[in-house]
Amino acid sequence: MLKKILVTDLELGMHIHEFCRTPGSEVPWVNQIEVPLNDIDELQRIQQSAVREVWIDTNLGRPASALHQPQPAAPLDNTAPASLEKELTQAKLIFGRAKAAVMMMFTEAKMGRAMNVADADLLVEEISNSILRHPHALISLSRLKTSDEYTYMHSVAVCALMVALARRMGLTDDQVRHAGLAGLMHDVGKMMIDPEILNKPDRLTPEEFAVMKHHPEAGLKILEEIQQVNAMVLDVCVHHHEKMDGSGYPHGLAGDEISVYARMGAICDVYDAVTSERPYKKGWGAAQSIREMATWKGHFDEKVFQVFVKTLGIYPVGALVRLASGRLGIVIEQNEKSLLLPKVKVFMSARTKRPIEQRLVNLANAQDHDTILKVECPEDWGITDVEELWSGMKSGSLTQ
Structure with missing residues (x-):
């Protein structure tokens, strides 16, 4: 019996029937078929590659009973609860693949080519499944990114935060998926910003910041050319820097003029930014960030922010x-x-x-x-x- 699974769910003893091809997965073994998986180093190479999914043959690999009979020690469901330690290992693999995928998508956008939405959807699914298995592992681990990889990994972290927040708010599965995609794409417009400004190791001058403030509208222009992108994704992209008191940008929206999804995006975007290491500042701790953000009156929707706090915990992991x-x-x-x-x-x-x-x-x-x-x-x-x-x-x- 053939079964398609994520590479994060591969285990020793399985038999790979075929690797699923996606842009960026041109690796030596992608053309191989009928591969018995018995070597831990080979398993890790596959899981750290750009390959996302594989077909396994349950007749040739692990016994069908091991895959299809209820076994508490080896659940089939890739969203079954996991310990923090176990999910941290999976989360690190996800981040490795996510960085390569986001870099490719953003590079395509910069070159004027259409981004692969199917790749983005699959990445959101992986992130969402990780959060279902353990709601804090991947989100907490994202704070370990370096300042050099901030541009790309910030988008992955905001995706994870949006998924977790959307689930806590009780949104539907489709809305959760769209929220994750919005987090992943919210900063794509930064690819249109002069690299000397985008990657400047010091604080921006007022003139440079004025240029940077164009990135939401630049991102909207990029995403509008992709017909499959949901309206929520477009909204979060262009409005995640709006503030409840009307002092945000690019349109100076206030209160109910800002959608609930853009309000979610604003919180998730700022939280990851202030907890991240940058060349010109040290990242705040998770607990300090929540305390500081709570004092910024007029910045965030207070009700959504309270749900966000519950999502991370009063005392977040790592505090x-x-x-x-x-x-x-x-x-x-x-x-x-x-x-x-x-x-x-x-x-x-x-x-x-x-x-x-x-x-x-x-x-x-x-x-x-x-x-x-x-x-x-x-x-x-x-x-x-x-x-x-x-x-x-x-x-x-x-x-x-």
């Missing part, structure tokens, strides 16, 4: 917190039933500033008898590896 017990810890996992009681990995004494034995504390468990007192700034404690503490990866290693 450094001080506990009532006198320990410092890093938030590892959210507790959906109580956003104030996440799982925290403790690793330092707040009194002595010395390391302690690392252990996971579930604040929702009464026997742990601990609570969060406040969010801390890593620099105040001389902590430079805060991202590595929760992800196991160093900052800047996202697509390496």
Whole structure:
């Protein structure tokens, strides 16, 4: 029996019948057929390539029973819940492929060629499935991108944030998919901006910023030429810099003049921007970013912003917190039933500033008898590896 699956769902022991061709997937093995998958290095090369989907033969590979009978340890559903650790591994693979795909799509746009919407849809599906398996892994991991890859990976991160926010808001599956595509395409107009301005390592001058402010309308022009693009995607592209008080651009819309999707885009775009490392500024932590954004009156839709906060958690994954017990810890996992009681990995004494034995504390468990007192700034404690503490990866290693 033949079955089409995403390469992220490939496992050792499967038999690849055929690789699915897509633009950018011209790799040595794409012309191969009937490939038994028994080597871990080969599996990783395929998953890190531009190939997105393959046909597997369940008769020649893994036993049909292993693929089709209910087995808790190996669920068929590629949206089944996963642990943070497992999904971080998958998310890194997704980011590697996403960077190449977005670079290709944006380059096509810059050269005046039609972008491949089918590739974009498939990428949104991969991202959406990751969020269904674990709602925080891919979003949190996106903060590890470097300033050099910001232009492209920012679009991937905003896509993930839009998908997660749309799901939290209870939108339909089609609306979630369109929201993700809007996040992926919202900055395509930046490809029309002078590279010296777009990639400038310092803050823009007022004159340069005036040029940069043309990117939403440039993006709209590009997307309008693609007949398959949904109206929501066009709307978010041109209006994600509008503000509720009317002080945004390019049209100075205010209040109800701004669609709910553009309001979502504005929040997701800013959050990823302020949490990202740039040549001229250090990214804020997730918790600090939420606190700061909450003070920007007139900028965001307050109701949508509150849903966004619930999407990430009051204490987002990666937040450094001080506990009532006198320990410092890093938030590892959210507790959906109580956003104030996440799982925290403790690793330092707040009194002595010395390391302690690392252990996971579930604040929702009464026997742990601990609570969060406040969010801390890593620099105040001389902590430079805060991202590595929760992800196991160093900052800047996202697509390496």
